[in-house]
Amino acid sequence: xxxxxxxxxxxxxxxxxxxxxxxxxxxxxxxxxxxxxxxxxxxxxxxxxxxxxxxxxxxxxxxxxxxxxxxxxxxxxxxxxxxxxxxxxxxxxxxxxxxxxxxxxxxxxxxxxxxxxxxxxxxxxxxxxxxxxxxxxxxxxxxxxxxxxxxxxxxxxxxxxxxxxxxxxxxxxxxxxxxxxxxxxxxxxxxxxxxxxxxxxxxxxxxxxxxxxxxxxxxxxxxxxxxxxxxxxxxxxxxxxxxxxxxxxxxxxxxxxxxxxxxxxxxxxxxxxxxxxxxxxxxxxxxxxxxxxxxxxxxxxxxxxxxxxxxxxxxxxxxxxxxxxxxxxxxxxxxxxxxxxxxxxxxxxxxxxxxxxxxxxxxxxxxxxxxxxxxxxxxxxxxxxxxxxxxxxxxxxxxxxxxxxxxxxxxxxxxxxxxxxxxxxxxxxxxxxxxxxxxxxxxxxxxxxxxxxxxxxxxxxxxxxxxxxxxxxxxxxxxxxxxxxxxxxxxxxxxxxxxxxxxxxxxxxxxxxxxxxxxxxxxxxxxxxxxxxxxxxxxxxxxxxxxxxxxxxxxxxxxxxxxxxxxxxxxxxxxxxxxxxxxxxxxxxxxxxxxxxxxxxxxxxxxxxxxxxxxxxxxxxxxxxxxxxxxxxxxxxxxxxxxxxxxxxxxxxxxxxxxxxxxxxxxxxxxxxxxxxxxxxxxxxxxxxxxxxxxxxxxxxxxxxxxxxxxxxxxxxxxxxxxxxxxxxxxxxxxxxxxxxxxxxxxxxxxxxxxxxxxxxxxxxxxxxxxxxxxxxxxxxxxxxxxxxxxxxxxxxxxxxxxxxxxxxxxxxxxxxxxxxxxxxxxxxxxxxxxxxxxxxxxxxxxxxxxxxxxxxxxxxxxxxxxxxxxxxxxxxxxxxxxxxxxxxxxxxxxxxxxxxxxxxxxxxxxxxxxxxxxxxxxxxxxxxxxxxxxxxxxxxxxxx
Numbered sequence: 001x002x003x004x005x006x007x008x009x010x011x012x013x014x015x016x017x018x019x020x021x022x023x024x025x026x027x028x029x030x031x032x033x034x035x036x037x038x039x040x041x042x043x044x045x046x047x048x049x050x051x052x053x054x055x056x057x058x059x060x061x062x063x064x065x066x067x068x069x070x071x072x073x074x075x076x077x078x079x080x081x082x083x084x085x086x087x088x089x090x091x092x093x094x095x096x097x098x099x100x101x102x103x104x105x106x107x108x109x110x111x112x113x114x115x116x117x118x119x120x121x122x123x124x125x126x127x128x129x130x131x132x133x134x135x136x137x138x139x140x141x142x143x144x145x146x147x148x149x150x151x152x153x154x155x156x157x158x159x160x161x162x163x164x165x166x167x168x169x170x171x172x173x174x175x176x177x178x179x180x181x182x183x184x185x186x187x188x189x190x191x192x193x194x195x196x197x198x199x200x201x202x203x204x205x206x207x208x209x210x211x212x213x214x215x216x217x218x219x220x221x222x223x224x225x226x227x228x229x230x231x232x233x234x235x236x237x238x239x240x241x242x243x244x245x246x247x248x249x250x251x252x253x254x255x256x257x258x259x260x261x262x263x264x265x266x267x268x269x270x271x272x273x274x275x276x277x278x279x280x281x282x283x284x285x286x287x288x289x290x291x292x293x294x295x296x297x298x299x300x301x302x303x304x305x306x307x308x309x310x311x312x313x314x315x316x317x318x319x320x321x322x323x324x325x326x327x328x329x330x331x332x333x334x335x336x337x338x339x340x341x342x343x344x345x346x347x348x349x350x351x352x353x354x355x356x357x358x359x360x361x362x363x364x365x366x367x368x369x370x371x372x373x374x375x376x377x378x379x380x381x382x383x384x385x386x387x388x389x390x391x392x393x394x395x396x397x398x399x400x401x402x403x404x405x406x407x408x409x410x411x412x413x414x415x416x417x418x419x420x421x422x423x424x425x426x427x428x429x430x431x432x433x434x435x436x437x438x439x440x441x442x443x444x445x446x447x448x449x450x451x452x453x454x455x456x457x458x459x460x461x462x463x464x465x466x467x468x469x470x471x472x473x474x475x476x477x478x479x480x481x482x483x484x485x486x487x488x489x490x491x492x493x494x495x496x497x498x499x500x501x502x503x504x505x506x507x508x509x510x511x512x513x514x515x516x517x518x519x520x521x522x523x524x525x526x527x528x529x530x531x532x533x534x535x536x537x538x539x540x541x542x543x544x545x546x547x548x549x550x551x552x553x554x555x556x557x558x559x560x561x562x563x564x565x566x567x568x569x570x571x572x573x574x575x576x577x578x579x580x581x582x583x584x585x586x587x588x589x590x591x592x593x594x595x596x597x598x599x600x601x602x603x604x605x606x607x608x609x610x611x612x613x614x615x616x617x618x619x620x621x622x623x624x625x626x627x628x629x630x631x632x633x634x635x636x637x638x639x640x641x642x643x644x645x646x647x648x649x650x651x652x653x654x655x656x657x658x659x660x661x662x663x664x665x666x667x668x669x670x671x672x673x674x675x676x677x678x679x680x681x682x683x684x685x686x687x688x689x690x691x692x693x694x695x696x697x698x699x700x701x702x703x704x705x706x707x708x709x710x711x712x713x714x715x716x717x718x719x720x721x722x723x724x725x726x727x728x729x730x731x732x733x734x735x736x737x738x739x740x741x742x743x744x745x746x747x748x749x750x751x752x753x754x755x756x757x758x759x760x761x762x763x764x765x766x767x768x769x770x771x772x773x774x775x776x777x778x779x780x781x782x783x784x785x786x787x788x789x790x791x792x793x794x795x796x797x798x799x800x801x802x803x804x805x806x807x808x809x810x811x812x813x814x815x816x817x818x819x820x821x822x823x824x825x826x827x828x829x830x831x832x833x834x835x836x837x838x839x840x841x842x843x844x845x846x847x848x849x850x851x852x853x854x855x856x857x858x859x860x861x862x863x864x865x866x867x868x869x870x871x872x873x874x875x876x877x878x879x880x881x882x883x884x885x886x887x888x889x890x891x892x893x894x895x896x897x898x899x900x901x902x903x904x905x906x907x908x909x910x911x912x913x914x915x916x917x918x919x920x921x922x923x924x925x926x927x928x929x930x931x932x933x934x935x936x937x938x939x940x941x942x943x944x945x
Contacts, residue, residue: 028068028069028070028071028072028094029066029067029068029069029094030065030066030067030069030077030091030094030098031064031065031066031067031097031098032064032065032097032098032099032100033059033063033064033065033097033098033099033100034046034048034059034063034065034079034081034100034102035063035099035100035101035102036084036101036102037101037102037103042059042063042064042853043059043063043081043084043102043851044059044060044063044851044863044901045058045059045081045941046058046059046063046065046079046080046081046102047079047080047081047244048065048067048077048078048079049077049078049079049080049244050067050069050071050075050076050077050078051075051076051077051078051088052272052381053069053071053272055067055068055069055070055071055269056244056246058941060903060906073091073092073093073094074090074091074092075090075091076088076089076090076091077089077091079100079102081102084102084103085102085103087100087101087102087103130218130219130220130222130652130666130668130737131156131157131218131219131220131737131739131751131753131755131801132216132217132218132219133152133155133156133157133158133216133217133219134155134214134215134216134217135148135151135152135155135212135214135215136213136214137213137214138850139151140209140212140215141865141899141908142848142850142865142867142897142899143867143897144867144868144869144895144896144897144912144913144914145869145895145914146255146259146912146914146933146935147203147209148209148212148215149168149170149202149203149206150168150914152170152215152217152235153170153871154844154846154869154871154895155217155817155844156751156801156802156803156817156818156819156844157172157173157219157799157801157817157819157821158170158171158172158217159171159172159176159838159839159842160923161176161177161178161923161924161927162288162923162924162927162928162930163178163396163397163398163399163924163927163928164287164288164290164366164396164397164398164399164927164928165257165285165287165288165366165396165928166204166283166285166287166366166367166368166394166395166396166397167201167202167204167396167397167398167399167406168202168203169183169199169200169202170183170185170202170217170235171183171232171233171838172217172219172220172232172233173219173220173232173233173755173757173797173799173821173838174232174797174799174821174823174836174837174838175232175834175835175836175837175838176836176837176838177834177835177837177880178398178399178400178880178924178927179197179199179400180199180200181198181199181229181231181672181675182229182231182232182233182672183199183200183229183230183231183232183233183234183235184200184222184226184227184229184230184231184233184234184235185200185202185206185234185235185236185237186226186234186235186236186237187206187207187237187239187390188237188238188239188388188415189236189417189425189427189570190388190413190415190427190429190568191431191566191568192205192206192390192413192431193431193566194411194431194433194564195431195432195433195564195565195566195592195593195594195676196433196435196562196564196594196595196596196600196601196676197675197677198229198592198675198676198677199675200235201392201411204368204392204394204396204409205370205390205392205409205411206237206370206392207237207239207279207370207372208263208265208279208280208281208370208372209251209263209281210249210251210263210264210265210279210281210939211239211240211265211277211279211372212237212238212239212240213238213239213240213241213245214237214238215235215236215237215238216234216235216236216237216238217233217234217235217236218233218234218236219232219233219755220232220233220668220735220737220755220757221648221650221668221669221670221733221734221735221757222234222668222670223636223638223648223668223669223670223671224617224619224634224635224636224648224649224650224668224669224670225617225619225634225636225650227588227615227617227636227638228613228615228638228640228670228671228672228673228730229672229673230670231670231671231672231731231733232670232733240265240267240277241275241376242267242268242269242275242276242277242374242376243269243275243376243378245267245277246267246268246269246275247266247267247268247941247942248264248265248266248941248942249263249264249265249266249939249940249941249942250262250263250264250939250940251263251264251937251938251939251940252937252938253935253936253937253938254935254936254937255933255934255935255936256932256933256934256935257285257286257287257288257933258284258285258286259283259284259285259933259935260283260284260285261281261282261283261937262281262282263279263280263281263282264278264279264280264281265277265278265279266278269376272378273377273378274375274376274377274378275375275376275377276373276374276375276376277372277373277374277376278372278373279370279371279372279373280369280370280371280372281368281369281370282367282368282369282370283366283367283368283394284365284366284367284368285366286364286365286366287364287365287366287396287397287928288928288929288930288931289358289359289364289928289929290320290358290359290397290403290926290927290928290929291320291357291358291359291928291929292318292319292320292886292922292925292926292929293310293318293319293320293321294310294318294319294886295307295308295309295310295316295317295318295319296317296318296319296325296882296883296885296886297882297885297886308349308350311514312349312350312351312352313347313349313351313514313517313518313521314348314349314350314351314352314521315351315352315354315521315525316352317352318355319883319884319886319925319926320357320358320403320926321355321356321357321358321445322355322356322358322361322403322441322442322444322445322446322883323353323354323355323356323445323446323448323449324352324353324354324355325352325353325355325687325883344467344471345463345466345467345471346471346474346475347466347470347471347474347510347517347520348463348466348470351462351521351524351525353449353455353458353459353528354449354525354528354529354532355445355449356444356445356448356535357535358403358441360535360536361405361441361444361445361544362397362403362405362441363395363405363407364397365395366394366395366396366397367394367395367396368392368393368394368395368396369391369392369393369394370390370391370392371390371391371392372388372389372390372391373388373389374386374387374388374389375387375388379418382420382421382423383418383419383420384418384419384420385416385417385418386415386416386417386418386419387414387415387416388413388414388415388417389412389413389414389415390411390412390413390415391410391411391412391413392409392410392411392412393408393409393410393411393436394406394408394409395407395408395409397441397928399880399884399924399926399927400881401685401690401880401881402440402441402442402443402685402881402883403440403441403442403884403926404438404439404440404441404560405438405439405441405548406435406436406438407436407437407438407439408436408437408438409433409434409435409436409438410433410434410436411431411432411433411434412431412432412433413429413430413431413432414429414430415427415428415429416428416429422574423573423574424571424572424573424574425570425571425572426570426571427568427569427570427571428567428568428569428570429567429568430565430566430567430568431565431566431567431568432563432564432565432566433562433563433564433565434562434563435560435561435562435563437548437549437559438559438560438562439547439548439558439559439560440558440560440685442685442883443558443684443685444544444547444548444558447547447556447557447558448533448540448543448544448547449532450556451533451543451547451556452529452531452532452533453531458528458529459528461527461528461530462524462525462527462528465523465524465527465528466520466524469523469524470520470523470524473516473520474517474520477509477513477516551597551599552599559599560596560599560600561595561596561597561599561600562594562595562596562599562600563595563596564592564593564594564595564596564676565592565593565595566590566591566592566593567590567591567593568588568589568590568591569588569589569590570586570587570588570589571586571587571588572584572585572586573585573586579622580620580621580622581621581622581623582619582620582621583618583619583620583621584617584618584619584620584634585616585617585618586616586617586618587614587615587616587617588614588615589612589613589614589615590612590613590614591610591611591612592610592611592612592676593609593610594609594611594676594680598682599683600677600681600682600683601676601677601680601681601682601683601692602680602681602682602692603680609676609680611640611641611642611676611679611680612640612641613638613639613640613641613673614638614639615636615637615638615639616636616637617634617635617636617637618634618635618636619632619633619634619635620632620633620634627656628655628656629653629654629655629656630653630654630655630656631652631653632650632651632652632653632654633649633650633651633652634649634650634651635647635648635649635650636648636649638671638673640673640730642674642679642694643673643674643729643730646671646730646732648669648670648671649667649669650666650667650668650669651666651667652664652665652666652667652668653665653666657742658742660742660743661740661741661742661743661744662740662741662742663739663740664737664738664739664740664741664753665736665737665738665739666736666737667734667735667736667737668734668735668737669732669733669734669735670732670733670735671730671731671732671733672730672731672763673730674692674728674729674730674763674788676692677690677692677788678692678693678728678763678788679692679693679694679728679788680692680694681788685881687784687882688767688783688784688785688786689783689784689785689786690785690786691785691786691787691788692728692788693725693727693728693787693788693789694727694728695727696725696726696727697723697724697725697768697785697787698722698723698724698725699722699770700722700723700725700766700768700769700770700785700787701720701721701722701723701768701769701770701771701782702720702721702722702723702768702769703767703768703769703784704721705719705720705721706720706769706771706782717773720771722768723766723767723768723787725766725768725787725788725789726789726790727789728763728788728789728790729761729790730761731759731760731761731762731763731790732759732760732761733757733758733759733760734757734758735755735756735757735758736755736756736757737753737754737755737756738753738754738755739751739752739753739754740752740753747806747807747808748804748805748806748807749804749805749806749807750802750803750804750805751802751803752800752801752802752803753800753801753802754798754799754800755798755799755800756796756797756798757796757797757798758794758795758796759794759795759796759797759833760794761790761791762790762791762795762830762832762833762834763788763789763790763791763834764788764789764790764791764830764831764832764833764834765786765787765788765789765832766786766787766789766832767784767785767786767787768784768785768787769782769783769784769785770782770783770784770785789832790832791830791832791833792830792832793825793829793830793833794825795823795824795825795829795830795833796824796825797821797822797823797824797836798821798822798824799819799820799821799822800819800820801817801818801819801820802817802818803815803816803817804816804817811849811850811851811852811865812847812848812849813847813848813849814845814846814847815844815845815846815847815848815869816843816844816845816846817843817844818841818842818843819841819842819843820840820841821836821838821839821840822840823836823838834879835877835878835879835880835885836876837876837877837878837879838876839873839874839875839876839888839890840874840876841873841874842871842872842873842874843871843872844869844870844871844872845869845870846867846868846869846870847867847868848865848866848867848868849865849866849867850865851863851865852864852865863900863901863903864898864899864900864901865898865899866896866897866898866899867896867897868894868895868896869894869895869896870892870893870894870895871892871893871894871895872890872891872892872893873890873891874890875887875888875889875890876888878922878924878925880924880925880926883926884924884925884926884927885925886925886926887925888921888922888923888924888925889921889922891919891921892919893914893915893917893919893921894915894916894917895912895913895914895915895916896912896913896916897910897911897912897913898910898911898912899911905940906940906941906942907938907939907940907941908938908939909936909937909938910936910937910938910939911935911936911937912934912935913932913933913934913935914932914933914935915930915931915932915933916932916934917932918931918932919931
């Protein structure tokens with residue numbers, strides 16, 4: 001990978017040299033300076049473009065510019081800067097230097113975005129009926145987080161969850177998970193989901209930070225506007241146009257945990273018609289380690305196996321150690337649960353198999369490579385044709401039902417689009433993923449253990465050693481009880497062979513000899529583990545390689561084969577008839593083609609699976625009451641091949657209180673089609689087989705009734721209960737939202753909102769057992785299944801959020817936000833309803849300064865800035881798979897950064913740290929413990945190319 005990057009950068013260097021040489025042939029140049037009209041301060045990075053052309057430049061840190069052009073006077077320049085009105089300046093004399101005064105509170109680069117002074121909140125956002133959070137170019141530069149994607153977690157109402165350093169997911173309004181199937185992530189309108197997984201891979205295969213123009217997160221149900229799966233929100237990224245953002249940009253970053261990042265963007269345009277851009281970004285680091293040694297949570301109300309505690313003599317089932325699980329239907333190592341076992345095998349108790357730590361099973365050397373290229377051609381001045389290509393690959397860790405090592409995952413995407421902004425677009429894209437060398441880390445531990453002996457054999461060896469070598473030592477701890485005093489028998493062992501119900505082992509003798517019992521259990525474990533594969537040895541490495549490179553689970557392999565693809569077509573057209581301000585009509589079609597060769601889906605023996613869905617939508621906007629009230633109605637109809645036609649309406653009203661304040665009320669709805677996994681999954685995770693459910697299932701036995709059947713007093717077939725799991729159906733949600741946005745006292749911006757949501761047909765799971773009996777109706781074998789199905793009850797959620805920004809003087813700002821989210825109806829909650837996984841309370845407090853000009857003695861600092869952000873969230877229960885369910889404690893994090901402009905190098909130097917106080921915390925239970933990440937970066941922008 002490193003060799004490829006080196007060659008790629010050499011090619012870019014050659015292109016840069018050729019283009020730079022070509023640019024020297026320009027005969028004319030315009031010089032000048034751009035300043036704030038009110039303060040006289042120079043404005044760095046102001047965009048200056050020759051009107052009706054693609055020739056342009058940006059000012060340096062002192063506001064100075066030199067624009068080389070092929071134009072001859074007279075011509076005009078268009079000057080744009082975020083937070084200021086667009087200026088047009090007539091150029092008649094190339095010999096003079098132009099001083100351009102920018103007026104605050106105007107238009108940003110994109111014509112639809114009118115901003116409120118100082119807040120960088122666009123008019124589009126201010127008048128939107130939804131809650132919208134955003135990061136623009138300035139906010140991306142100022143974020144104290146290690147990268148812009150992490151910085152999204154500091155926005156109001158946004159939850160970010162880390163499965164690893166390379167895999168992070170974003171969610172809004174509850175029902176969070178490490179598999180964000182209820183959120184939609186778009187890059188320039190293109191869904192960047194992995195086709196086989198049906199959810200976004202975060203920014204692992206997303207956009208390079210150098211190419212991101214703006215990120216918007218639209219919270220809540222958005223199917224009517226964005227299609228199925230925009231269930232809880234939309235993350236929309238817009239990248240930079242090569243017509244407006246030209247030149248060469250290079251960013252290098254290094255930091256703790258051997259963090260190394262290198263990113264490059266180059267864009268150029270010719271003849272007002274043709275432009276292109278190329279992006280490359282590479283990252284590597286030592287990932288955070290998942291080493292939670294707490295005991296796996298077991299619900300005491302569900303029956304069956306219970307928690308034993310981390311001090312149990314025979315070990316316990318730890319969260320991030322795999323293969324140490326107590327398997328209920330495979331040998332049953334809990335052999336000391338009744339009175340007879342306590343007499344015959346005193347001290348044995350419950351014991352667990354020796355497992356493998358996650359750090360021995362996954363590659364923590366995270367790597368990520370992203371390449372992107374785009375060709376832009378203007379068919380007409382307002383109509384643009386675009387071809388785009390994205391490529392992503394790398395290695396990281398992902399958490400779902402198990403923990404998975406994503407090794408050499410490859411993601412490719414092709415896009416063709418013809419568009420006219422605010423008028424129409426026709427878009428087609430094709431996405432394909434290749435799982436590379438990806439494997440299941442948890443299941444790998446099971447298979448490593450089975451290489452030596454299965455669980456039954458291991459349990460029998462452990463028990464035999466205890467019986468032959470330890471039992472007499474335990475009995476000798478305190479002698480025999482006095483038969484004349486049976487009241488004392490509860491603290492002693494009954495004489496061997498004597499039968500008396502009251503002769504039971506008490507805890508007092510055992511607890512008084514814990515050290516001895518721990519030692520004896522270690523001897524029994526060593527005997528049972530004889531021949532165990534030890535991490536780091538050649539024997540372990542050989543077995544590990546064979547297991548993780550084999551895609552046949554039946555033959556002991558844990559590797560995935562996933563070459564799934566997605567094809568999407570979409571068109572949209574906007575009208576401005578006399579009776580309405582805007583009408584939008586559109587349609588979309590997508591085709592999924594999963595391909596796993598039976599390792600994930602039920603596509604074995606030549607079975608080919610395809611799944612398609614289509615939708616049409618329309619919306620109308622009307623301004624009334626002297627354009628004070630904006631009314632919008634939108635409706636969408638969607639049809640998946642396996643499910644009924646569904647409708648998603650939305651209605652909203654936005655009232656313009658004054659030029660700076662709006663109030664809003666809206667109703668929206670959304671659907672979420674079952675994922676490919678909900679429909680077609682057939683995947684063995686070791687403890688159970690995960691199964692999709694298109695046809696319904698009613699032949700599985702409940703876990704509790706099987707446990708009762710297997711008890712010594714059980715055996716009654718009539719007592720076995722079966723589960724009913726109807727065929728899975730789409731989820732549905734309806735939401736009502738109220739909100740206010742406005743600027744108060746010239747300097748205080750406020751954005752507040754409340755929502756209430758109703759959910760139906762939540763997709764969850766039921767667990768049952770396929771039981772096999774022999775000829776005499778005795779237990780022979782059992783296979784546990786987890787089957788996708790829908791909850792029968794309705795659930796509601798509600799929440800409130802408020803964000804405040806106060807601007808101090810010319811340079812400084814204080815920001816804060818608070819979010820409250822709760823799941824209602826929890827007392828009678830249907831167990832199928834997925835976990836809420838969201839803290840009830842969360843807040844951020846930040847202080848920042850930007851573009852500060854100061855002097856220190858005779859030393860002038862032309863442009864520097866800083867930001868600090870403190871985030872706090874309350875404790876909450878994170879419910880993942882049975883292995884990864886537990887409490888995420890409350891925690892607070894402080895991020896900070898300091899940046900300096902280096903005018904001579906046309907660069908920005910930035911030093912910062914996320915979690916600067918190194919407060920180690922989990923963002924997902926079972927995930928890594930995330931600590932401090934100190935970093936240093938330098939960004940160089942050579943725009944006059």
